[in-house]
Amino acid sequence: MNHPNPVYFSAEIRAIEQLAATLPDSSNLMEKAGLAAAQIARNRLLINDKTNVLILAGPGNNGGDAFVVARYLKQWYFNVTLVFTGDRIRLSNDAERTMMAWLAIGGEIRTEIPINRNWDAIIDGLFGIGFNQKKQRRLEGKYLDLIKTVSSMRLPILALDIPSGLESDNGCIYDMALRATITVTFIGLKPGLLTNYGPEYCGEILLRDLGLDVTTLLAPHVWTIDHALIPTLLPPPRLANSHKGMFGSIGIVGGSAGMVGAALLAGRAALQLGAGRVYLGLIARNAPTVDTIQPELMFRLAHELVKLKHLNCLVIGPGLGMESDAYSCVDCALSTKLPLVLDADALNLIATHTFLAQKLSHRNFPSIITPHAAEAARLLNTDVITVQNDRMAAARQLSEYFNCYVVLKGAGSICALPEGKYYLNTSGNPGLSSAGTGDVLSGMIGTLLAQGLSTEQALLLGVYLHGASADTLLRKNNGPLGMVASEIIISARTLLNRWIYNTP
Incomplete structure (x- = not known):
């Protein structure tokens, strides 16, 4: 069923x-x-x-x-x-x-x-x-x-x-x-x-x-995201005769000074969950040009990355910062025809600059925003208490105003779709309340988009997989304390393979 x-x-x-x-x-x-x-x-x-x-x-x-x-x-x-x-x-x-x-x-x-x-x-x-x-x-x-x-x-x-x-x-x-x-x-x-x-x-x-x-x-018009839904969202098993070009290229822009780790986490998540190629565009001056933990990641200048022609998806926001270079990257990203995942400071810039907000709302290409309650409050020009007092209404308002797909993160994350459908996530636990887990989620959703899933499939599968990976770690670690974002990536890779290939 x-x-x-x-x-x-x-x-x-x-x-x-x-x-x-x-x-x-x-x-x-x-x-x-x-x-x-x-x-x-x-x-x-x-x-x-x-x-x-x-x-x-x-x-x-x-x-x-x-x-x-x-x-x-x-x-x-x-x-x-x-x-x-x-x-x-x-x-x-x-x-x-x-x-x-x-x-x-x-x-x-x-x-x-x-x-x-x-x-x-x-x-x-x-x-x-x-x-x-x-x-x-x-x-x-x-x-x-x-x-x-x-x-x-x-x-x-x-x-x-x-x-x-x-x-x-x-x-x-x-x-x-x-x-x-x-x-x-x-x-x-x-x-x-x-x-x-x-x-x-x-x-x-x-x-x-x-x-x-x-x-x-x-x-x-509202449903749960639960394990019964997952088989309808999964990508097919990979053919023996396949190559990296079949699994998409994703660009990730972020990583201002002191926040390079956020972009690295998103990039590692995208790579380990199956993208054929992952490019990182870091904002920070004197930023690293190689990830010694994940050397498969390819680095480009941020303003060049958003203009790459062969990308299938662009994630922008993890550790992006609020400076002029960050603003320019968000502006350029909103002008592309690529599916976008907008997170963290990309959302804060949109909330701050009316021009960017209008540009997002008038896009004719798929956009996913991933705010937590504070970011949602900024986007809606209200406060966190108002958002939390009616999370369903907040998710609906975000989707309608910005003409986009939304995941309002938190306990029971809410996914709102532009056509008026809503999903409540049933996976996840307090272990996700730690730095970097949102960056991992952005990379996960982006990599699923790059691999050819529809916007709805990528959003729902990414959100549920993110929480289910934390649930697996909760059982393994006998509790949520000390759960870190980089663990979520490995757990998610194992789960996704298990679901696709029906392995124990």
């Missing part, structure tokens, strides 16, 4: 629920969701039928799901304590039915967590996708106190749909959120699970579609 998972915003999930309710064979989605969650709790969190379970049921439909979970666990002989935080007379019809079914089997409803009691696991059914910062503004009062109390227990938590306090559309936390061990999400994935704080707070994410053929009910 080489299809990525669709991702839906909360409003789209509501629309799918309404459409599902009109189907002739539809049955209660709340009942199905609660049963699915109860089965996961029983199989993954609860030790035996003597386990004590604390269930938090909120005021909306997420609370209705929690009542169903409570009912099944009680029927399976677990010791269940249910705390309901809402108003019974304001429940939806479906949620009220689940509450009455809970009471009918002898279930009790508490309004506060009992003191001097111990539990083994917690089911979080407080908010789900019903928590929307624009409506609720902030967590406060009893809800904030409740989340503080539960967080202090340090127990395994199963979150229903999304951890309470985490915003489902953008992954923001505005006051506090529960940190789940497992999150079971219903119908479809949500952006907030996968980007910003989502990867940190959701734990293991399990999707239950509740028997719906979701994409036929509502066509998605």
